[in-house]
Amino acid sequence: MNNLRINSFSEYKKAYKESIENPEMFWDNIAENFLWKKKWNNTLEFDFSKSEFKWFKEGKLNITENVLDRHLEKNGNKTAIIWEPNNPLEETRIITYRQLHAKVCQFANVLKNNGIQKGDRVCIYMPMIPELAIAMLACARIGAVHSIVFAGFSSAAIASRINDAQCKLIVTANEVYRGEKPINLKHIVDEALKDCPSIQTCIVYRRELEPTMMVGGRDKFWIDEMAKASKDCLAEEMDAEDPLFILYTSGSTGKPKGMVHTTAGYMIQTAYSFDNVFQMQPEDIYWCTADIGWITGHSYIIYGPLACGATTVMFEGIPSYPDFGRFWEIVEKLKVTHFYTAPTAIRSLAKESLDYVLKYDLSSLKVLGSVGEPINQEAWHWYNDYVGKGNCPIVDTWWQTETGSIMISPLAGITSTRPTFATLPLPGIQLALMDENGQEIVTSAEKSEGRLTIKFPWPSMARTVYGDHQRYIETYFSTFKNAYFTGDGAYRDAMGYYRITGRVDDVVIVSGHNLGTAPIENAINEHDAVVESAVVGFPHDIKGNALYAFVILYDDQNPSEQLIKEIKDEVSKSIGAIAKPDKIQFVKGLPKTRSGKIMRRILRKIASNETDFGDTSTLLNPEIVQDIEKGKL
Template identity: 55%
Template sequence: MSERFPVPPRIQERALINRWEEYSRLYRESLENRDDFWATQARLFLTWDRDFSQTSSCDYRTGTIEWFSDGQLNVSKNCIDRHLVSRGEKPAILWEGNELGERKTITYRELHSEVCRFANMLTNLGVSKGDRVIIYLPMIPELAYSMLACARIGAVHSVVFAGFSAESLGNRIEDCQAKVVITANEGLRGPKTIPLKSICDEAVLDAQSVKAVVVVRRTSNRTEMKSGRDFWSEELLATASPECAPVVLDAEDPLFILYTSGSTGKPKGLVHTQAGYLLYTAFTHKFVFDYHEDDIYCCVADCGWITGHSYIVYGPLANGATTVMFESTPTYPDPGRYWEMIDRLGVTSFYTAPTAIRALEKEGEIWPEKYSLESLRILGSVGEPINEDAWLWYYNHVGHRRCTIVDTWWQTETGGILISPLPGVTETKPGSATFPLFGIDPVLIDDNGKEVSTTPGKGRLCIRDSWPGQSRTVFGDHDRFFDTYFREIPGMYLTGDAAERDSDGYFWIRGRVDDVLNVSGHRLGTAEIESAIDHCELVVEAAVVGIPHEVKGTGIYAFCIASREIRSVEEAEFEVKNTVRKVIGPFAAPDHVQFVTGLPKTRSGKIMRRILRKIASGDLESLGDISTLADSAVVEEIVSGRKR
């Protein structure tokens, strides 16, 4: 679809950037004088304990990325302390609990006290600068307190999504050698109760590095506690001082590790550092969401993912914003949950994923039409490319054609948004992320490794030159970082995504070019899922591919070779799905499991996933040449047994 939607006049009138000429001039300057541009922004957006003299030192030939390296600051101080004089009584966090009516307002002054208490609690447990702290919590205020407390004392946090299994949690604890784990006795998500402490107990069973497990009491249910290791947070906090001086840190000291799926089985612990990351999240939050002082900003992501880090906690709080933290689900207790909250709080900017939009679209426009939604100005989309139907439903029935949709493209690795409309200047096209933000130079690379300079054009999406929010390394494995992102295309950051640039210069993201699936906005490596299936004793070999899914965007289809005769296919399929639930988490369970006698392999033993993808998605007319397969007969058998 090439229809363009103009900027609504009411948005343009008060936008921070409201003329295309202004965007073009600033964008050009940001590329031509990159260091000067970012040095200016760094001094505008951040409060420094020691100013920097060098803006950047980046070399993609070695994967070396440094920004403001001789500067010093504290992220927690930038997100809280500096706001106390002018914004002390302003709401910092509006927490919306799982149950309708369960809510809490935390002012900047209250946030300061809570974060200081958490910081002192961690210090009293022996945590100091550079130590790793795993945070395995639901979307409750204590999650933000824990993150900011780590930042305050220079500890490195690693938030693990509270839907991950004990094995996934344990792997992350082991990889980063966490000293302390912060969890809750239970998590609440819609009608479900998640036994977080029990999962954590299993995960830390053999974790030699863990000295303490701090447990936040989320429910009143009985909880098993191990003496000497497990501590209730309320008891530790009762004796912790509400004052804690922020530790002055180097700009390139690590802030957090966040694990993300790769094309190989082992998740990557991506490291983000202090100053560059905070600058980039604050900068992009301000301009992409056209942030004004009186806005109520609401991102309904989870802090277990990068979106929650960047656009619930760090970016908004650095800007002194009021940010909403949402614990529940879009449809609990009914599909009007988001819309009721938007009206009650007067939300001005709303940021969610296409998966949620599609799920709510299926419930019908009757739900958003029950509410006025008049406060909304900006509607954001994140996690995967949004399809045209969902974009139009969002625009018409939530935004009432009065809001700008910012379809944002970015990654865990990028730290913040790279390609997105700017609300006051960009005419939007449904499904297009539109144009790069300041300082971002996207490049399309063809199959021969050459730059595609034509418009229109398509290829693998790369980014030329660095930006402050870029991840610095993979924890403990810089070679993997370099090999994954920089080795193949010298001088470029390889995103792993395919993209198209249309005749108007708009960018369209076309999905992954590697074996990574985007399921409901969660990145999952096919190798990771296959490795989980290997834990099932019924399966001797498995191959996983993605298929189109009307709600999740991408579904998971698993082809499995049984280790023995199967008496009940239904029970065997359940066993495979349940194994993945236990090893990774419920969100990674396959939608379809098909048992086969063999997989299509080349004579060298390589699985032909291209063929499996076509079969799984029902594209049976264009399987291509199968004569190179070691046993082409397996294709016919797989086709005949395909799950509809």
């Protein structure tokens, strides 16, 4: 990709100008750098009114030939993945591109031997081990659509995703340790599969030597299946617009949205953005600390880095185990050059003793990155001063599950950085700020603030919500005409730099993860004692945002610590521990409009300790605001 790399700010401005004036030619030139079985006929066809977008129409390719096969001749012995275990006493695994290719082909044959064909959906619920990467790439090898579920979600959350996509096979592990805590993934999967009639086969990787309950006729061990499979597997020819994966993200309504990403456009833009944002050299070591269960892991642990022939680190553990120096120990040990993590992790480490950072040699670091949510100023400076020692540019990246790849970011060492600013759009990304009347804000004032939209298609955009295109249209393309609405607010300064100010819809970003409030409220309302609830986000020193639940109980129920625990357990069981509210306040009522809509704006202010509630006279029950405010936690 180096022949397309931007090497100076003047080159960035030139590339951006070309990408806006002639986007098809711009992306054509990038696409030429990849392996195609058949070249595309039309670069782009789209219709905003139907929310239909097609890139590289009728082009044929396979993404695994681009992330694996094309590196084999010259770089087959280069390290593709370095795996670092949860327990530092366990051995690091080094996997070359040649070895990864062989394992992917072998597991692709395992999938075929178990009846998986092109277009079938495969659920993957695994810890951060190389076999997770092997499984997802094996799906792509044969044209199966992978749906990876974060291995912290509950059995109910897995079941809903499997049933929505009608997956035929699931890949999991028996047990895993997260820090010192053992988690029996197979037990969670068994619970889920009680309600998943579409699943025919469950393949289990034995991560721990614990006894594993297996269901006859359905469950098979990874090692046994691999022993029967050949290491030769031709890559399936895929259309540019064939689905590559489904990844579920929380919505502002109850049901998670299965975002569908397709093959060619996703590959091209993740590779292009990775290459230019991080500016890696062939000998560099790149580490993104995300989980592959999220889009960050899909795009910037696996597909983007491997498409560029990079060495990428996978870490199974957590930043606090065995102590708060674990990240920095790994940076020193592996001589990591590029480090990409979430503001949540930075904040949690910043509150610990500086000794955890200072005792390690971090001189290998060249570039630092931030992802998942806007980074606050204090965290930015701590990261810059103590991790980067003032020598590493910080690429503060903004993007979403739906965008597929980074949309706004500094280019490391090329464009200037500024604390808390995502800075400038990448070439090919046409941003617009909209006012509340749907008019674009075109002024170049000192500060223009509005709702962040994208007014022209980009290759890595999600194409639909699986099985529900109308929901895709309504969620992303109904707010503003001929534009994608991100759901985020932002402001732009006189230099054109963007700063993301946060969500403007009913989605809260907690520890970098989008959590829809509606499914959490649904889970709370399942408790027999609960009449109604409302969940909002409030500022949190570590997580960025945390969840605050306002809960109405039936008259015969009394608030108690036990009831709080039961409600939290209900949320954990329904969605996962990540969605548990930090605070639960029992209230007599909720502020509502006369049409019955909950005024979340007021609840957010109460949760955030703000006192200016604006005009409450239009509420059906204005007196309730003062009652809630008096009882706030």
